[in-house]
Amino acid sequence: MKNILFVASEGVPFIKTGGLADVVGSLPKCIDKEYFDVRVMIPKYSCIKQELKDKMKYRTHFYMDFNWKSEYVGILEAKVDGITYYFIDNESFFTGFKIYSDNVIDEITKFSFFSKAALSTLPLIGFRPDVIHCHDWQTGLIPVYLKERFQGNEFFRGIKSVMTIHNLKFQGKWDVKTVKSITGLPDYFFTPDKLEAYKDANLLKGGIVYADAVTTVSPTYAEEIKTPFYGEGLDGLLNARSASLRGIINGVDYEDFNPETDKNIVNPYNAANFRKEKIKNKRALQAELGLEQDDKKFMIGIVSRLTDQKGFDLIAYIMDELCQEDVQIVVLGTGEERYENMFRHFDWKYNQKVSANIYYSDELSHKIYAASDAFLMPSLFEPCGLSQLMSLRYGTVPIVRETGGLKDTVEPFNEYESTGTGFSFRNYNAHEMLAAIRYAKYIYYQKRREWNKMIDRGMAADFSWHVSARQYQEMYDWLIG
Secondary structure, eight states, X not given: OEEEEEEOSOBTTTBOSSHHHHHHHHHHHHSOTTTEEEEEEXXXXXXXXXHHHTTXXXXXXXXXXXXXXXXXXXXXXXXXXXXXXXXXXXXHHHOSSSXXXXXXXXXXXXXXXXXXXXXXXXXXXXXXXXXXXXXXXXXXXXXXXXXXXXXXXXXXXXXXXXXXXXOTTOOOEEEXXXXXXXXXXXXXXXXXXXXXXXXXXXXXXXXXXXXXXXXXXXXXXXXHTTSHHHHTTOHHHHHHTGGGEEEOOOOBOTTTSOTTTOTTSSSOOOTTTHHHHHHHHHHHHHHHHTOOOOTTSEEEEEEXXXXXXXXXXXXXXXXXXXXXXXXXXXXXXXXXXXXXHHHHHHHHHTTTTEEEEOSOOHHHHHHHHHHOSEEEEOOSOOSSOSHHHHHHHTTOEEEEESSHHHHHHOOBOBTTTTBOSXXXXXXXXXXXXXXXXXXXXXXXXXXXXXXXXXXXXXXXXXXXXXXHHHHHHHHHHHHHO
């Protein structure tokens, strides 16, 4: 039996702000229990719901030297869906209404503490991992500490580490002097070939330098981040580590996202009966959101954070033009104020055509995946993206820009060969996007049989976690040797 420990700042079902939590919660359940014992470690945040806290049992506690003080470290444990979760408890670090704050130095202190505590905990819980799988910059110090102070301890020798980059934009950067003081790492570690980058200390960089393997969440993104445009200043390092870098596409929880059993949608359907049954969800959503009741309207769904990264400057540019056409646009999400207000404005101006829902609702997101004809995702960069996988699962045709995971998961429609699962455009250009939307609309209205065959192919594609889990298992085997 090989032992794997996931360490991350969030994980479903306990706490979630984004796709990282889905990976941490869903992937361990799909890894083969016969060969691997996979456990998960996250902080015990005070904002975790009470009914989930009630599942946790106290294991032990100890005091640890950190940032010139002796800090309390509590360890709790819970079992959910056959997976053991460990929680690191410290009220001064993990109390608050939200799990992340905008204060960078607080974040760096909190997650430096978490990284050191995670390793210090292991001998006390009787679980010695063969591989520690670290996620994003918040756990970037684990591979560093593992090769530094913990090497002197027999227990830690030979433990391998993996660093998974979910989004390279976030790196955990601050000035060297402060980070050196917080982490207790000696000068030796703060050089340009280690943790220092452009005069700052960089926690993610430390993780990439010291981990035994580096992964990211799609094969195309793994290639893109070796270039200056996508590399966020670390492209040189990622090229240097390219022999240990691989891209493994994220999966979707096919139990949660299943149009046949989804409790959130008005009318369940499947790959066999969607031609008759899917439309009922569109009618229900038009009624619920006060849009014009018309089966023939081409409905475009958008469920997203409203940020530049997601391509909303392109949408803003052509929105007026698009609204002159026979379409309905349903938006769900929050983000930058200018995009929130842009959608509110168009909702006011084209009330029968545009519905702006500037909040987040899990239930409404499922309804949009089920009701829409097409799903728009014109991202500037997209490490993996989950929304396009959900829309494929729900028979909603994705329209995406060819970047990162979008390029890997959406096969462009080819009219002449009758292949493909969606529509895509290459350049980050508003009118190229508009042309892709218009082409999709043309196929929807004029070549309905081709459109339905595209839905058949999309719903038959397998982006469940089991596919990704096999690739992670191969990597663990390769590391443990």
